Amino acid sequence: xxxxxxxxxxxxxxNNKDECVNFTLNGIINNFFTIPQLYEDILTPALYSIDECPxxxxxxxxxxxxxxxxxxxxxxxxxxxxxxxxKEIKQLGIKVVLACPEQEYHEVGLRMISDFFTLNGYESVxxxxxxxxxxxxxxIEKETPKYAAISxxxxxxxxxxxxxxxxxxRKSKDSIKIILGGSAFQKNxxxxxxxxxxxxxxxxxxxxxxxxxxxxxxxx
Amino acid sequence: MANMIELKKIDKVYGEKIKTxxxxxxxxxxxxxxxxxxxxxxxxxxxxxxxxxxxxxxxTSGQVFIDGxxxxxxxxxxxxxxxxxxxxxxxxxxxxxPEFTAKENVLMPYRIQNYNITREIDxxxxxxxxxxxxxxxxxxxxxxMSGGQQQRTAIARALINKPKIILADEPxxxxxxxxxxxxxxxxxxxxxxxxxxxxxxxxxxxxAEKTDRIIEIKDGKIxxxxxx
Numbered sequence: 001x002x003x004x005x006x007x008x009x010x011x012x013x014x015n016n017k018d019e020c021v022n023f024t025l026n027g028i029i030n031n032f033f034t035i036p037q038l039y040e041d042i043l044t045p046a047l048y049s050i051d052e053c054p055x056x057x058x059x060x061x062x063x064x065x066x067x068x069x070x071x072x073x074x075x076x077x078x079x080x081x082x083x084x085x086x087k088e089i090k091q092l093g094i095k096v097v098l099a100c101p102e103q104e105y106h107e108v109g110l111r112m113i114s115d116f117f118t119l120n121g122y123e124s125v126x127x128x129x130x131x132x133x134x135x136x137x138x139x140i141e142k143e144t145p146k147y148a149a150i151s152x153x154x155x156x157x158x159x160x161x162x163x164x165x166x167x168x169x170r171k172s173k174d175s176i177k178i179i180l181g182g183s184a185f186q187k188n189x190x191x192x193x194x195x196x197x198x199x200x201x202x203x204x205x206x207x208x209x210x211x212x213x214x215x216x217x218x219x220x
Numbered sequence: 221m222a223n224m225i226e227l228k229k230i231d232k233v234y235g236e237k238i239k240t241x242x243x244x245x246x247x248x249x250x251x252x253x254x255x256x257x258x259x260x261x262x263x264x265x266x267x268x269x270x271x272x273x274x275x276x277x278x279x280t281s282g283q284v285f286i287d288g289x290x291x292x293x294x295x296x297x298x299x300x301x302x303x304x305x306x307x308x309x310x311x312x313x314x315x316x317x318p319e320f321t322a323k324e325n326v327l328m329p330y331r332i333q334n335y336n337i338t339r340e341i342d343x344x345x346x347x348x349x350x351x352x353x354x355x356x357x358x359x360x361x362x363x364x365m366s367g368g369q370q371q372r373t374a375i376a377r378a379l380i381n382k383p384k385i386i387l388a389d390e391p392x393x394x395x396x397x398x399x400x401x402x403x404x405x406x407x408x409x410x411x412x413x414x415x416x417x418x419x420x421x422x423x424x425x426x427x428a429e430k431t432d433r434i435i436e437i438k439d440g441k442i443x444x445x446x447x448x
Binding site: 103154155156187188191195 | 259425428429434436443444445446447448
């Protein structure tokens, strides 16, 4: 994977969106790498590489936006392949609603997770970034998912996330399992239970494991 | 990293006949050089907590250690010395003395203990006024400055005795967003350049999310304590 990552980074560092997309589609179609490998081993490190923005670096915010936009375009371009693979995957009949709390604009990680759920036979209802509490509740009321997956990057928003989870639990009468993920938890795993999370996910492998648990539950 | 502030089982009850408990068994430590914020709704107890940390108020029970010194065993005058030498305070309102200039206000905490202003301290005051962008107005009376300039003067004043700790209660509460950003940058520069420990109470998301640790006080207890 390292050589694919390096090639992608070469285009990425030069803000070459066209070549990033061409390289990715070529890699997926020719089975050089899978979608989970693309997301975890190429796109995630690429995103982390733009994350370290010195506070006084005037140049880095627009650069970060350009690069994030490249990653978003790559992910959307891969979606037809997900539709294709979905047809070959046994559907579990389990819904997952995915959202970021209000004022959380970092949604790319959650978008990747949404596709991971789809690739494992779940029905993903991807809401996305900056979602007000009441809107998440309304979506849950309408979609009646088994899981609500919430992604948090800005650690200040852990406080808003706690309120969001309380609201979800109140409205759903505790019938929904809350999945949490995102870099805000990396240094704050102690807050995971306090916030009200049930499951912490950080990788594709964790979703594969969740699927196994769900399959076991279904077979029982 | 050593603890600059340590609170052990702090309770605070107001009132004699009708008792209102505002803090419940708070245990909290702040490492030296930390840049921390405290958030919470109005009436949650966060200002009471800051006043107790700053020895401006006493807990009903529990102990406060500042730079390793237990404060409840100190006399009033010893406490005043500890406060003056170890801590700087910034409030939402600047509390500048209107009949003095910006520079005279900045020098005031030093003058309380040392009547004569040495050349060294005079130079330090000028440096602080430079750091806070006030050189051009340093000879203006406090009343002849803008709100942002007055607050920056209060920051410079808090630093004149080179305190190890700065306690700030809503330092940007009265300011517009651009000025708040300037104040934040100054506080962060001070933290990095002088290794000062900061505890900042704020409602301002843009300030809190830039601190390295956020503590939420809810109903007099620590609800959550998270790190960047």
